[in-house]
Amino acid sequence: MPRFGELEAAIMEVMWSADKAITVRDVRDRLGREPAPAYNTVLTVTEILYRKGWLAREKHGRAFRYWPAGSRDDYTAQLVAEALDSAQDRAAALVRFMEKMEPGEMAEIRRALDDAKAADRRPR
Amino acid sequence: MIVTLLLLGHALVLSTAGTAALRRAGWPSRAPRLAIAAWLGMSASIVAAVILAGLTATSAAVRSGAAPGRCYGPVRWPCAPEVFSEMGVLAATGAVAALALAARATWCLIAEFRAAARERSLRLDALTLVGRADARLGVTVVDHVTAAAYCVPGRRARIVVTSGALAALDDAQLSAVLAHERAHLRQRHHLALTASRSLVRAFGPLPPFTTARSQIAFLAELAADDAAAKRSGRLTVAESLLTLSEAVPAGAPAPVLAAGGTATGARARRLITGTRPLGPVRTLLGLTVTAAVLTAPLAAAGPVITTAVACCGSSSTPAHVLCAPGCPAQPA
Numbered sequence: 001m002p003r004f005g006e007l008e009a010a011i012m013e014v015m016w017s018a019d020k021a022i023t024v025r026d027v028r029d030r031l032g033r034e035p036a037p038a039y040n041t042v043l044t045v046t047e048i049l050y051r052k053g054w055l056a057r058e059k060h061g062r063a064f065r066y067w068p069a070g071s072r073d074d075y076t077a078q079l080v081a082e083a084l085d086s087a088q089d090r091a092a093a094l095v096r097f098m099e100k101m102e103p104g105e106m107a108e109i110r111r112a113l114d115d116a117k118a119a120d121r122r123p124r
Numbered sequence: 125m126i127v128t129l130l131l132l133g134h135a136l137v138l139s140t141a142g143t144a145a146l147r148r149a150g151w152p153s154r155a156p157r158l159a160i161a162a163w164l165g166m167s168a169s170i171v172a173a174v175i176l177a178g179l180t181a182t183s184a185a186v187r188s189g190a191a192p193g194r195c196y197g198p199v200r201w202p203c204a205p206e207v208f209s210e211m212g213v214l215a216a217t218g219a220v221a222a223l224a225l226a227a228r229a230t231w232c233l234i235a236e237f238r239a240a241a242r243e244r245s246l247r248l249d250a251l252t253l254v255g256r257a258d259a260r261l262g263v264t265v266v267d268h269v270t271a272a273a274y275c276v277p278g279r280r281a282r283i284v285v286t287s288g289a290l291a292a293l294d295d296a297q298l299s300a301v302l303a304h305e306r307a308h309l310r311q312r313h314h315l316a317l318t319a320s321r322s323l324v325r326a327f328g329p330l331p332p333f334t335t336a337r338s339q340i341a342f343l344a345e346l347a348a349d350d351a352a353a354k355r356s357g358r359l360t361v362a363e364s365l366l367t368l369s370e371a372v373p374a375g376a377p378a379p380v381l382a383a384g385g386t387a388t389g390a391r392a393r394r395l396i397t398g399t400r401p402l403g404p405v406r407t408l409l410g411l412t413v414t415a416a417v418l419t420a421p422l423a424a425a426g427p428v429i430t431t432a433v434a435c436c437g438s439s440s441t442p443a444h445v446l447c448a449p450g451c452p453a454q455p456a
Contacts, residue, residue: 005249007283008252009252009253012253016126028146038435052249063285073253075250075253075254076266076267076268077268079247079250079251079254079266079268080266080268080272080286082247082291083247083272083274083284084272087344091325094155094404098265101369101388102388103387104388105386106366106369106370106389108403109362109366109389109392109393109396110366112393112397113359113362113363113366113392113396115361116359116396
């Protein structure tokens with residue numbers, strides 16, 4: 001039994017590679033899992049993804065058709081932007097290993113680092 | 125009453141002179157973890173002192189406003205002062221202020237930790253969907269050109285590295301970066317940060333709390349740098365800092381924390397120069413002072429409050445049994 005998050009990820013994978021809106025039945029077929037997960041499981045997880053805002057949907061006849069609310073790149077960009085924005089970062093707060101330095105400051109520190117490395121290498 | 129004023133003075137001195145002194149001190153750079161404890165201890169001491177000032181004001185008012193004999197035997201609260209007398213107003217004000225402050229601090233602490241957990245869980249959901257696990261490095265890789273590395277703390281803690289960072293860093297630098305992030309997780313820096321944020325949330329942008337927040341964020345980076353330096357060598361850590369900083373796209377916000385440059389610059393310079401860790405004697409001294417600052421308000425307020433409670437608060441015990449000398453509750 002795969003973990004819940006893995007099935008979510010697999011369904012998003014299917015959605016991102018689909019070229020049009022698809023039904024839950026299509027998703028289940030395209031998951032390519034042997035044995036295929038139960039229809040109800042796929043339905044539940046797809047609806048969770050919809051509620052979390054990852055998927056959009058529209059009713060066609062009796063069934064909903066789903067498509068991704070944003071591209072994978074959109075989400076990745078958003079994720080990285082959030083992580084780099086320390087002002088509103090509550091989740092990790094210490095996330096940024098980094099911030100941009102002025103070229104002058106950067107050059108000065110580079111020089112200091114090179115000097116220190118040279119001093120380290122010099123035999124004592 | 126004197127104790128109330130002392131407690132308020134304690135809070136005021138810590139908020140102004142104490143905050144300024146700790147920010148200017150040189151030793152935090154040599155003992156960042158001790159300094160984090162000092163900032164947290166000072167913040168907690170300020171809040172505790174103000175709350176206890178309210179309670180001691182109530183205690184003092186209850187005692188001095190009590191008519192002889194009124195505190196005797198089973199009593200209802202407020203037992204002693206006339207409700208509309210000056211002392212009654214003071215007693216009520218002190219109690220209400222103390223309870224309101226304590227409630228607000230507690231509420232915001234809980235709210236901030238819950239908000240942090242919620243945000244982490246959203247972040248982890250997104251990571252599960254767009255990231256891929258790298259079993260060899262033990263990290264989650266996100267495909268993005270911006271070089272960045274960060275950790276998502278908590279029970280399902282993870283370290284996240286962008287593909288841009290993997291491309292920019294060589295093996296030695298990468299292991300330095302990972303050691304840095306693992307130190308954040310191991311030393312649970314997020315708890316100190318969330319606690320310091322909750323005080324800003326509770327009491328607004330007051331200098332002692334905002335300073336504590338930004339200083340703790342910076343000191344957590346220093347502590348993680350030290351752990352990484354122990355593993356990878358300080359020059360390698362400095363180099364990885366510069367590499368990642370160079371790879372950050374222009375226009376990204378660069379808050380100036382340290383004098384004369386960015387916080388990253390200050391960290392790099394510190395790694396290049398090298399720091400001598402604080403010796404055991406001074407570390408012990410620092411811990412002692414922190415503990416003293418933290419317990420002083422309680423030690424000062426404790427006797428005043430317990431005396432008042434003993435005099436007037438007990439409804440099941442005849443008050444004269446517990447009454448301290450000077451309590452106006454002795455029956456005539």
